[in-house]
Amino acid sequence: MFSNGTLPDARELERRFAVLDPEAYNRAACERYAGLIAEIEQLKRERRALILAHNYQRPEIFEVADFVGDSLELARRARETGNAEVIVFCGVHFMAETAKVLNPERTVLLPDLHAGCSLADSVTAEALADRKAELGALYPDLKVVCYVNCTADVKAISDACCTSANALKVVEAIDSQHVLFVPDRNLADYVQSHTRKTILSWDGNCYVHHQITPSEIGRVKSAVPGIQVLAHPECRKDVLALADAVLSTSAMVRYAQQSDADKFLVVTECGLSDRLLTEVPTKRFFKACKLCRFMKMITLEGTRDALRDLRYEITLPAGVLAGARQALERMLELGG
Numbered sequence: 335m336f337s338n339g340t341l342p343d344a345r346e347l348e349r350r351f352a353v354l355d356p357e358a359y360n361r362a363a364c365e366r367y368a369g370l371i372a373e374i375e376q377l378k379r380e381r382r383a384l385i386l387a388h389n390y391q392r393p394e395i396f397e398v399a400d401f402v403g404d405s406l407e408l409a410r411r412a413r414e415t416g417n418a419e420v421i422v423f424c425g426v427h428f429m430a431e432t433a434k435v436l437n438p439e440r441t442v443l444l445p446d447l448h449a450g451c452s453l454a455d456s457v458t459a460e461a462l463a464d465r466k467a468e469l470g471a472l473y474p475d476l477k478v479v480c481y482v483n484c485t486a487d488v489k490a491i492s493d494a495c496c497t498s499a500n501a502l503k504v505v506e507a508i509d510s511q512h513v514l515f516v517p518d519r520n521l522a523d524y525v526q527s528h529t530r531k532t533i534l535s536w537d538g539n540c541y542v543h544h545q546i547t548p549s550e551i552g553r554v555k556s557a558v559p560g561i562q563v564l565a566h567p568e569c570r571k572d573v574l575a576l577a578d579a580v581l582s583t584s585a586m587v588r589y590a591q592q593s594d595a596d597k598f599l600v601v602t603e604c605g606l607s608d609r610l611l612t613e614v615p616t617k618r619f620f621k622a623c624k625l626c627r628f629m630k631m632i633t634l635e636g637t638r639d640a641l642r643d644l645r646y647e648i649t650l651p652a653g654v655l656a657g658a659r660q661a662l663e664r665m666l667e668l669g670g
């Protein structure tokens with residue numbers, strides 16, 4: 335986004351970033367992928383499978399998804415999979431693990447095992463156990479809240495999990511004054527700015543959100559008068575300070591639908607703008623061209639192969655399944 339360091343004028347911004355014709359966009363995508371989409375739909379029926387897709391997926395993945403949402407919605411939905419025998423998770427590894435934790439009896443598939451996450455990689459269970467012991471000696475009431483963007487074994491040694499949509503609620507509801515919040519420092523800072531509790535943070539970040547700077551936001555705000563800035567709390571605090579609303583990805587969709595404003599700068603991974611394009615075609619969205627390389631590893635071809643060959647299956651040790659499930663259930667109980 336805005337990578338050349340100059341200030342584009344409003345017309346240039348519109349040419350580069352605005353949504354022009356959602357219908358034409360959808361038509362072109364459908365024509366290009368029609369064969370693959372039909373193949374996937376057929377395999378879904380044969381396998382009694384359900385496809386869950388994160389908001390940051392490629393737009394063509396939305397065409398085959400049974401449900402599209404943010405981490406919290408997908409965690410809830412994974413518990414309500416009805417009589418599906420197979421869940422194909424179009425997202426990244428820790429999300430597929432979460433689906434497995436909530437559906438231990440079902441086969442959970444991730445179409446590409448390389449679909450990881452820089453944020454989840456920034457904390458290991460061993461490092462967290464050490465830090466917990468160190469801080470626990472200083473603060474006997476210490477509790478660990480982990481953002482859902484971490485591995486299942488990190489969740490298993492946390493007291494509660496949270497998402498960006500309910501992080502503040504979980505921290506406020508947990509019975510301790512001192513909270514070790516892992517792994518996202520930016521989200522920890524955001525929570526700290528809204529609570530009287532003491533947040534002890536971890537030095538992790540999402541490489542996609544952390545690279546967005548206040549000057550990029552400032553340039554668009556000056557070039558497009560009246561634009562509403564919607565930012566994800568994984569962004570730096572100097573970026574959040576410029577936002578009209580700080581929201582999880584699905585909350586951004588609801589905000590855009592309900593707001594009186596008609597143009598928005600969407601400050602998060604740019605896949606969300608593709609969802610906004612299809613769901614709110616009457617408004618205009620300027621997107622941050624920040625792609626998550628991990629999310630974009632999931633393709634229609636990979637999804638078809640996952641269903642056809644039942645690959646790549648997510649498995650977890652029983653102890654990790656039980657511990658992570660407890661942290662996730664605590665989140666659903668505390669965070670609504």
Ligand code: SF4
Pocket residue numbers: 390426450451452453454483540541542543603626627628629
């Ligand atoms: S956008 Fe960031 S937090 Fe989300 S999967 Fe990609 S690297 Fe991880």
